[in-house]
Amino acid sequence: MTRDIKPIGAVEATLTLPGSKSFSHRALIAAALADGDSRLTNLLDAEDTRITARALAVLGAGIDWQADVCRVAGTGGRLAPPGADLDLGNSGTSMRLLTAVAALGLGTYRLTGSPRLCQRPIQDLLEALALLGVDAAAEQANGCPPVLVRARGVAGGSTLVSGKTSSQFVSALLLIAPFATKDVDIEVVGGLVSRPYVDITLGVMADFGLAYYREGYQFFSIPAGQRYRPRDYAIEGDASSASYFLGAAAITGGRMTLTNLNRRSFQGDIAFIEILTEMGCRTQQTPAGLVLTGGSLTGIRVNMATMPDLVPTLAVVAACARGDTVITGVAHLRHKESDRLRAVATELNRLGIAARETADGLVIPGGTPHGATIETYDDHRIAMSFALAGLVTPGVTITDPGCVSKSFPEFWDYFEKLSGEGVRGRAGN
Numbered sequence: 257m258t259r260d261i262k263p264i265g266a267v268e269a270t271l272t273l274p275g276s277k278s279f280s281h282r283a284l285i286a287a288a289l290a291d292g293d294s295r296l297t298n299l300l301d302a303e304d305t306r307i308t309a310r311a312l313a314v315l316g317a318g319i320d321w322q323a324d325v326c327r328v329a330g331t332g333g334r335l336a337p338p339g340a341d342l343d344l345g346n347s348g349t350s351m352r353l354l355t356a357v358a359a360l361g362l363g364t365y366r367l368t369g370s371p372r373l374c375q376r377p378i379q380d381l382l383e384a385l386a387l388l389g390v391d392a393a394a395e396q397a398n399g400c401p402p403v404l405v406r407a408r409g410v411a412g413g414s415t416l417v418s419g420k421t422s423s424q425f426v427s428a429l430l431l432i433a434p435f436a437t438k439d440v441d442i443e444v445v446g447g448l449v450s451r452p453y454v455d456i457t458l459g460v461m462a463d464f465g466l467a468y469y470r471e472g473y474q475f476f477s478i479p480a481g482q483r484y485r486p487r488d489y490a491i492e493g494d495a496s497s498a499s500y501f502l503g504a505a506a507i508t509g510g511r512m513t514l515t516n517l518n519r520r521s522f523q524g525d526i527a528f529i530e531i532l533t534e535m536g537c538r539t540q541q542t543p544a545g546l547v548l549t550g551g552s553l554t555g556i557r558v559n560m561a562t563m564p565d566l567v568p569t570l571a572v573v574a575a576c577a578r579g580d581t582v583i584t585g586v587a588h589l590r591h592k593e594s595d596r597l598r599a600v601a602t603e604l605n606r607l608g609i610a611a612r613e614t615a616d617g618l619v620i621p622g623g624t625p626h627g628a629t630i631e632t633y634d635d636h637r638i639a640m641s642f643a644l645a646g647l648v649t650p651g652v653t654i655t656d657p658g659c660v661s662k663s664f665p666e667f668w669d670y671f672e673k674l675s676g677e678g679v680r681g682r683a684g685n
Contacts, residue, residue, distance in 0.1 A: 257656065257658060258629070258653050258654060258655050260652075261652045263646065263647060263648055263649060264508065264647050265510075266508045266509045266510035266511070267504045267512060267674050268510055269512055269674050270514075270544065271501055272493070272515045272516050273493035273494050273498055273514060273515075273517060274302075274666065275299050275300040275492070275493065276300065276492055276493065276494040277300050277305060277496065277497075278349075278453055279460065279492060279523075280299050280305045281308050281353065282353075282427070282457055282460040283296050283299070284309055284312060284328065285308070285357060286431070288331060289331060289332070289333050289357070289431075291330055291332040291485070292485070293318075293329050293330065294328045295327050295488045295489070296326045296327075296328065297325050297489070298324050299321070299324055299491050300491065300663075301323070301324060301665065302663050302664060302665055303345065303346075303661045303665070307347045308347065308350045309321060312357075314339065314340075315331070315336055315358070315361065316331045330484065333360050333483070335407075337361065337363050338363040338364055338365045338366075342354065342358070342366065343368055344369040344373065345369050345373065346593060346662065347662075348373060348593075350369075351373060351376070351378065351401055351403070352378060352381060352422065352424040352425060352427075352428050355367055355381060355382075355385075355403050355405060356390075356431060356432045358405040358407055359385060359405055359432060360407065360409065360410065361407040363407060364405065364406050364407070366404055366405075367401060368401055369402075372593060372594075374396070376400060376592075377400055377421055378394060378400060378401055378425075379394060380417060380418040381417070381425040381429075382394060384415045384425060384442075385429070388410050388412055388440065389413070391405070391407075392404065410432055410436040411438060412439060413436075414440075414442075415429065415443070417429060417444055419446055419447055419448030419449060420449065421591060422588065423454050426442065427453060427454055427457040430458065430468070430476060430478065431457065434479075434480065434481070434484070435480075436478075437480060439480045440478045440480070441475070441476070443474065443475055444474050448473045450561070450563075451473050451524065451561075452522060452523060452525075453524065456522045458470070459522045463489065464486075464489075465483070465484060466482050466484065493514070493516035495523040496525045496565050497667075499569040499641075500640050500641065501670070502514075502532055503572065503641070505549065506537050506553060506573050507550065507572075507573055507576040507644060507647065507648050509551065511547065511548070513547045515545035517545065524562040524563045527562065528569070528570070529548065531556070532548060534556050535573070535577060536550075536551040536554055537550055537551050538551060552578075553576060555579035555622050556582075557584070558570070558581070558582070558583060559584045559585035560583050560617070564588065564589050567583055567589060567600065567618070568600050568637050568641035569640075569641040571583070571600045571611065572645050573644070574620040574622060575604055575607065575620055575645065576625065576648060579622055580622065581622065582617070583617040583620070584614070585617065587617075592637075593633070593635040593662070594634070596637070596638070597613045599635060600638070601613045601618060602631070603628075604620065606631075607625035607645055608623070610623075624649075625645050625648075626649060627650050628653075630652065630655060631655055632656045632657075635659065636659050639654050639656065639657055647674070
């Protein structure tokens with residue numbers, strides 16, 4: 257399948273966003289580890305979150321998911337014995353967080369996934385778990401999944417973890433720390449990428465009744481003997497998903513109203529609003545929601561370390577701006593669903609924009625993109641971000657549009673609301 261995008265005039269739309277993917281993963285895990293029944297509302301129904309839910313069901317949680325409401329019967333941290341492999345598809349979040357969760361069980365759990373998932377590094381997490389008394393090892397010599405967890409609980413104590421590749425390693429340790437025999441102290445070495453995702457993890461833990469101590473992003477301490485408390489929990493709107501519609505307003509000079517975007521959110525991607533403002537857009541909070549109005553866009557220099565998932569979106573917006581945009585701080589994007597730095601540069605060049613990779617980012621000269629067929633690399637964020645280019649450029653076609661199901665299955669339905677008949681699908685090679 258391919259999807260043709262047609263140019264439109266200035267966007268004028270009001271949208272209510274689906275639930276945050278990051279909050280959804282973590283809330284599912286917290287509820288599954290709680291003592292009792294929880295009810296999660298506005299839970300994101302997407303491929304990745306379904307993968308996490310199915311794996312938690314295999315580990316013993318009761319999962320009853322109807323529309324955007326999920327009732328979870330918690331395990332109290334007492335997991336079901338190992339059975340078949342936990343197949344985590346292409347969900348890196350599921351692999352990293354559930355590798356740690358599996359350590360709470362008893363027996364040998366095997367976690368695996370797609371070929372691309374089995375190329376994504378996890379050794380730093382395994383080494384940190386080992387210092388807490390967990391026997392977990394990657395089957396490949398390069399420290400990538402599949403992973404075997406020979407579970408017998410978590411002893412606790414002090415551990416070190418590298419923060420250079422993924423903040424999910426820190427989040428994984430935090431989520432299971434309350435079940436350790438001894439208090440858990442986590443020291444992050446080498447700095448921490450994607451810091452706001454750790455804030456999300458700690459926020460969910462606190463919402464489910466857990467206490468912790470932290471010193472910035474360098475040190476965390478979690479007292480042993482705590483338990484997640486069941487609760488009703490509403491998932492806030494997804495700031496990552498918001499970026500595509502804010503970007504649409506930015507490049508078309510239109511107006512986008514988002515009814516459930518929380519500017520005080522832990523989500524690091526909320527800061528995309530400030531980036532678009534710096535580039536020339538205007539924002540205001542109204543009774544109807546957050547409103548962004550597009551303006552004359554100019555290139556900027558920006559470190560995207562705290563919101564790496566939005567680099568593809570910013571790159572497409574930058575391609576429509578005046579002057580160069582320089583993106584730094586995101587070398588770890590090479591280890592996502594695709595090598596996103598290479599993918600973004602390649603596809604921008606396909607559109608006639610002479611973007612180039614740097615050691616830790618991209619340089620994007622603004623200009624006038626032309627039509628092209630965009631390769632999406634089975635990467636949801638490449639598909640969604642490059643769809644924006646077609647709103648202002650004739651002849652843009654997105655390959656494998658169904659890959660958006662990983663994080664936003666209804667993306668194309670939302671996208672059509674921007675212009676009525678502006679987007680249509682067709683079968684193709």
